[in-house]
Amino acid sequence: MSTAEYRFDGQVALVTGSGAGLGLAHARLLAERGAKVVINDISSADDGRPLADIVSEQLRDEGLTAVSAPGNVGVEAESIGLVRQTVDAFGRIDILVNNAGAGGTGTTQEVSTQTFAETLNVHLFGTFWTMREALRHMRGQGYGRIVNTTSALGVFGAPGSAPYVTAKAGVVGLTKAASLDNRDLDIRINALAPVAATGYAKAYFEKKPDLDVRYLQASIVSPVMAYLSHASCELTGQTLAAGGGRAALLFSAAVPGLSSRTLSIEEVVAGLDQVTATEGFRILDSSVEQYDLLPRFGD
Structure with a gap:
C-alpha cells in the first residue's frame, strides 16, 4: 500500500499541546492527510495572541481544516471542555492525541508535593480527563483512535525527574487499562514515547555531540503517531518509541x-x-x- 492511501479524510482529530514542536508536527501531518484538526495550546506568541489561534489560522491559509480550542489539560473542566469543543466544531471526534505536557524535575527525596501534583495533573490526569470524555463519544460511534504521549523515562526511569517519571509511567498503565476496557469496539488506544530535540529536551540534545540532531526532528516522530491514529492500526495497549529515524516497541x-x-x-x-x-x-x-x-x- 502506498503512503498516499493512508488518509484521514472526514475524520476529526484533537491534538493537545499542538501550538509548536511535536504537537504541531502531529497536527500538521494529520491535516495534510485530510483530517479536520483542533489545535490546543496554552502558550501565547510575543504579541500576546494565543499560539493555537495563530497555528490554526496558518493551517487554514494553507488550505487545511483547523480550528483552535482554548484550555489547560491540567484543569479537569478545561480538559473535558477540549473534547466538547471538538465535537461542537465538527460533530464528532475520531482521533485524540494527548501530547500536551510540561517539565517535572526533582529527586524523590527532595521534590515538593506541589511540583509532584502539578506534573501529574498535566501529564497523567490531563490524559485521563480528555480520554475519558473522548471515549464516551467514540464508544457511541463505535470507532476511535487515541495516542497518549509517554516517555522512555516513564518506561525505564531516570534520575532527578521523579514527578515526570511517575506521570509518564502512569500514562503507560492508563493506556493499557483503557485499551482493555474498550476492545469490544473498533477503538485502539496506544502510547507513544517520542525522542525529539524540541521544547524542554532541545537543550539536553544540543549538549550531546554524539547525537545527530538532524534526525531528532519532530516531523520524524509524527508518522508513528499517524499510524497509531489510522483506521488500519492493528495495535492496542502498546507503547512505541519513535525518534531519530527509529520506531520500536517498548514493553514489560x-x-x-x-x-x-x-x-x-x-x-x-x-x-x-x-x-x-x-x-x-x-x-x-x-x-x-x-x-x-x-x-x-x-x-
Missing part, C-alpha cells in the same frame, strides 16, 4: 523465574540468578495472564 515482560514449593528467603537468595534471568520471557497482554505462569506442583 514476565520471565520464568524460580519455582519452589517451599519458597524461602534462602532459596530466593540462592536462586537470584534464576529469578532475574531474562531468557524465555513472555509479554503478557493483561495481568490475568500472570496466573498461567504459576507453577503446577501437583500433589
Whole structure:
C-alpha cells in the first residue's frame, strides 16, 4: 500500500499541546492527510495572541481544516471542555492525541508535593480527563483512535525527574487499562514515547555531540503517531518509541523465574540468578495472564 492511501479524510482529530514542536508536527501531518484538526495550546506568541489561534489560522491559509480550542489539560473542566469543543466544531471526534505536557524535575527525596501534583495533573490526569470524555463519544460511534504521549523515562526511569517519571509511567498503565476496557469496539488506544530535540529536551540534545540532531526532528516522530491514529492500526495497549529515524516497541515482560514449593528467603537468595534471568520471557497482554505462569506442583 502506498503512503498516499493512508488518509484521514472526514475524520476529526484533537491534538493537545499542538501550538509548536511535536504537537504541531502531529497536527500538521494529520491535516495534510485530510483530517479536520483542533489545535490546543496554552502558550501565547510575543504579541500576546494565543499560539493555537495563530497555528490554526496558518493551517487554514494553507488550505487545511483547523480550528483552535482554548484550555489547560491540567484543569479537569478545561480538559473535558477540549473534547466538547471538538465535537461542537465538527460533530464528532475520531482521533485524540494527548501530547500536551510540561517539565517535572526533582529527586524523590527532595521534590515538593506541589511540583509532584502539578506534573501529574498535566501529564497523567490531563490524559485521563480528555480520554475519558473522548471515549464516551467514540464508544457511541463505535470507532476511535487515541495516542497518549509517554516517555522512555516513564518506561525505564531516570534520575532527578521523579514527578515526570511517575506521570509518564502512569500514562503507560492508563493506556493499557483503557485499551482493555474498550476492545469490544473498533477503538485502539496506544502510547507513544517520542525522542525529539524540541521544547524542554532541545537543550539536553544540543549538549550531546554524539547525537545527530538532524534526525531528532519532530516531523520524524509524527508518522508513528499517524499510524497509531489510522483506521488500519492493528495495535492496542502498546507503547512505541519513535525518534531519530527509529520506531520500536517498548514493553514489560514476565520471565520464568524460580519455582519452589517451599519458597524461602534462602532459596530466593540462592536462586537470584534464576529469578532475574531474562531468557524465555513472555509479554503478557493483561495481568490475568500472570496466573498461567504459576507453577503446577501437583500433589
